[in-house]
Amino acid sequence: MKIVLVIDQFDDANNGTTISARRFATALKEHGNEVRVIATGKPTDYKYAVRQMKFLPIVEHLITSQGMRLAIPNKHVFEKAAAWADVVHFMMPSPLSIMGLKHVERLGIPHTAAFHCQPENITFTLHLGNSKRVNDFVYTKFRDTFFNRFTHIHCPSNMIANQLQEHGYTARLHVISNGISPQYVYGRSPQEDWMQGKFNVLMVGRYAGEKRQDVLIDACAQCRHREEIQVILAGKGPLERKYRRQAEKLPNPIVMEFYEPARLLEILHMADLYVHTSDAEIEAMSCMEAFACGLVPVIADSPRSATPQFALDQRSLFPAGDAAALAEKIDWWFEHPQEREEMGKRYAGHAKQYALDRSIQQTEEMFRLAIQEQRGR
Numbered sequence: 001m002k003i004v005l006v007i008d009q010f011d012d013a014n015n016g017t018t019i020s021a022r023r024f025a026t027a028l029k030e031h032g033n034e035v036r037v038i039a040t041g042k043p044t045d046y047k048y049a050v051r052q053m054k055f056l057p058i059v060e061h062l063i064t065s066q067g068m069r070l071a072i073p074n075k076h077v078f079e080k081a082a083a084w085a086d087v088v089h090f091m092m093p094s095p096l097s098i099m100g101l102k103h104v105e106r107l108g109i110p111h112t113a114a115f116h117c118q119p120e121n122i123t124f125t126l127h128l129g130n131s132k133r134v135n136d137f138v139y140t141k142f143r144d145t146f147f148n149r150f151t152h153i154h155c156p157s158n159m160i161a162n163q164l165q166e167h168g169y170t171a172r173l174h175v176i177s178n179g180i181s182p183q184y185v186y187g188r189s190p191q192e193d194w195m196q197g198k199f200n201v202l203m204v205g206r207y208a209g210e211k212r213q214d215v216l217i218d219a220c221a222q223c224r225h226r227e228e229i230q231v232i233l234a235g236k237g238p239l240e241r242k243y244r245r246q247a248e249k250l251p252n253p254i255v256m257e258f259y260e261p262a263r264l265l266e267i268l269h270m271a272d273l274y275v276h277t278s279d280a281e282i283e284a285m286s287c288m289e290a291f292a293c294g295l296v297p298v299i300a301d302s303p304r305s306a307t308p309q310f311a312l313d314q315r316s317l318f319p320a321g322d323a324a325a326l327a328e329k330i331d332w333w334f335e336h337p338q339e340r341e342e343m344g345k346r347y348a349g350h351a352k353q354y355a356l357d358r359s360i361q362q363t364e365e366m367f368r369l370a371i372q373e374q375r376g377r
Contacts, residue, residue: 001033001034001086001087001364001367001368001371002033002034002036002084002085002087003028003033003034003035003036003085003086003087003088003089003367004035004036004037004038004048004081004082004084004085004087004088004089005021005024005025005035005036005037005038005089005091006037006038006039006088006089006090006092006096006097006100007021007037007038007039007091007092008039008040008070008094008096009039009040009041009069009071010022010039010040010041010047011039011040011041016116016206016285016286017091017092017116017117019285020116020178020285021091023178023179023181023356024178024179024360024363025037025046027179027181027356027357027359028360028363028364031360031361031364033364036048036081036084036085038050038071038077038078038081038096038100039071040052040069040071048077048081050071050072050073050074050077050096051071051072051074052069052070052071052072053069053070053071053072070094070095070096071094071095071096072095072096073095073096073098073099073100075099075103078099078100078103078104079103079107082103082104082107082109083107085109086110086367086371087109087110087111087112087367087370088100088104088109088110088111088112089111089112089113089114089154089367090111090112090113090114090146090150091113091114091116092114092116092117093113093117093142093145093146093147097113097146098145098146101149105149108374109374110367110370110371110373110374111150111370112152112153112154112366112370113146113147113150113152113154113171114153114155114156115147115153115154115155115156115160115164116156116282118160118210118280118281118304119134119135119138119139119142120135120210120279120280120304121208121210121280122138123138124208124209124210124279124280125208125209125238127209129209129210129279129280136167139163139164139167140167140168143164143167143168143169147164147169147171148169148171150171151171151172151370151373152171152172152174152366152369152370153169153171153172153173153174154174154176154366155173155175155176156175156176156177156178156282156283156306157175157177157282157283157306157309158175158306158309159282159304159305159306159309160282160283160306161173161175172369174362174363174366176359176362176363176366177283177288177354177358177359178283178359179354179355179356179357179358179359180288180292180351180354180355180356181289181356182355182356182357183265184265184268184288184289184292184293184351185292185293185348186292186293186344186345186348187269187293187294188269188270188294188344189266189269189270190270191270192270194255195230195270195271198228198229198230198252199225199228199230199272199273199334200230200232200270200271200272200273201216201220201229201231201232201271201272201273201274201275201330202232202234202267202268202271202273202274202275202290202295203216203231203232203233203234203274203276203277203286204234204235204264204286204287204289204290205233205234205235205276205278205286206235206236206237207233207235207236207237207238207239207240207242207243207256208237208238208239209239210278210279210280211235211237211277211278211279212277212278212279212300212320212321213233213239213243213277214239214242214243214246215277215322215323215326216231216233216275216277216326217231217243217246217247217250218246218323219275219323219324219327219330220250220327220330221249221250222323222324222327223327223330223331224327224331225330225331225334225335226250226251227252228334229250229251229252229330230254230255231247231250231252231254231255232254232255232256232267233254233255233256234258234259234264234267234286235256235258236258240256243256244256265293268289268290268293268295269293269294271290271295272295272334272340273295273296273330273333273340274287274290274291274295274296274297274298275298275299275330276297276298276299276300276307277300277320277326278300278302278305278307279300279302279304279305279320279321280302280304280305281302281304281305281306281307282306283306283307284305284306284307284310287299287307287310288310288351288354291310291344291347291348291350291351292347292348292351292354293348294344294345294347294348295344295347296316296333296340296343296347297310297311297316297347298315298316298317298318298326298329298330298333299311299316299317299318300317300318300319300320300321300326301317301318301319301320302320302321305320310350312343312346312347312350315329315333316329316343
């Protein structure tokens with residue numbers, strides 16, 4: 001198939017949607033498909049380039065601090081891409097995609113969408129993440145301006161598919177994991193000097209309100225074994241300064257850094273425990289990659305997060321936002337290294353059902369259905 005992916009930012013792998021899109025494009029090519037993208041950045045043989053939107057400095061900072069850029073819609077680019085494509089797949093309900101969808105519909109090109117942007121990803125940035133009314137408004141806006149114009153939507157988890165059904169989305173919902181890349185496999189490596197002698201607790205994710213890294217910092221400060229714990233927050237984002245100030249109470253200096261994928265893979269194979277504190281999460285690839293490498297996860301049990309589905313027992317769950325309960329879980333895993341090693345192997349085996357190859361096969365089937373439907377019209 002000839003597949004066009006529409007995503008505002010594709011070049012810089014500094015947010016979950018872009019990372020998933022890049023992995024997705026590579027895997028589709030490995031399955032024998034041709035893939036091009038419509039995105040910001042320089043033109044290449046696989047990219048139809050569009051210009052980046054510019055905003056007032058305060059708004060620009062708000063967007064880029066989340067690892068995002070927004071693109072200026074260009075109908076000529078979509079016409080050119082549509083003339084080549086068998087199917088166009090939209091990754092986000094951005095202005096680029098909303099305008100592009102109109103042209104794809106007019107030209108009669110098969111099209112599908114993915115639901116990667118949870119309303120809370122927007123509302124927490126505006127300090128309104130816990131307002132059901134505001135989140136419901138965003139779900140409705142997404143539905144009426146974009147998603148209800150599709151007949152097929154890719155949902156990375158049952159949790160988000162259920163949310164779409166509850167909010168009146170009418171498309172056929174395909175629950176397909178974003179998929180774990182094959183390089184994320186079980187392995188334990190000798191720890192580097194900066195990790196040795198410490199119990200290294202890792203979390204990967206943007207420093208953003210819904211991710212709740214503050215809960216992990218507070219929990220580690222309350223742990224009985226806090227003198228031996230080192231917190232590693234892999235990522236970047238607008239709350240970095242806040243978290244650095246909060247972490248000054250920890251006995252060991254916090255490690256906060258954005259790691260390229262190859263380096264992050266090394267750290268996953270050296271860390272001792274993975275914690276995922278997010279209140280809102282569509283799937284959490286970072287958690288999946290961690291337990292695929294053999295790290296036991298401890299996950300916030302939030303109704304707005306799909307990540308609790310991965311827990312194999314209650315030792316890997318804590319009530320969302322409860323730092324004291326999380327501290328107890330971290331202490332328990334610290335005190336039971338044998339169980340941690342055994343469960344790490346179980347989690348690595350559990351990860352195999354989320355293999356990227358399987359996800360690509362399911363997504364290809366969704367594309368074929370959309371193409372057949374369009375031909376039928």
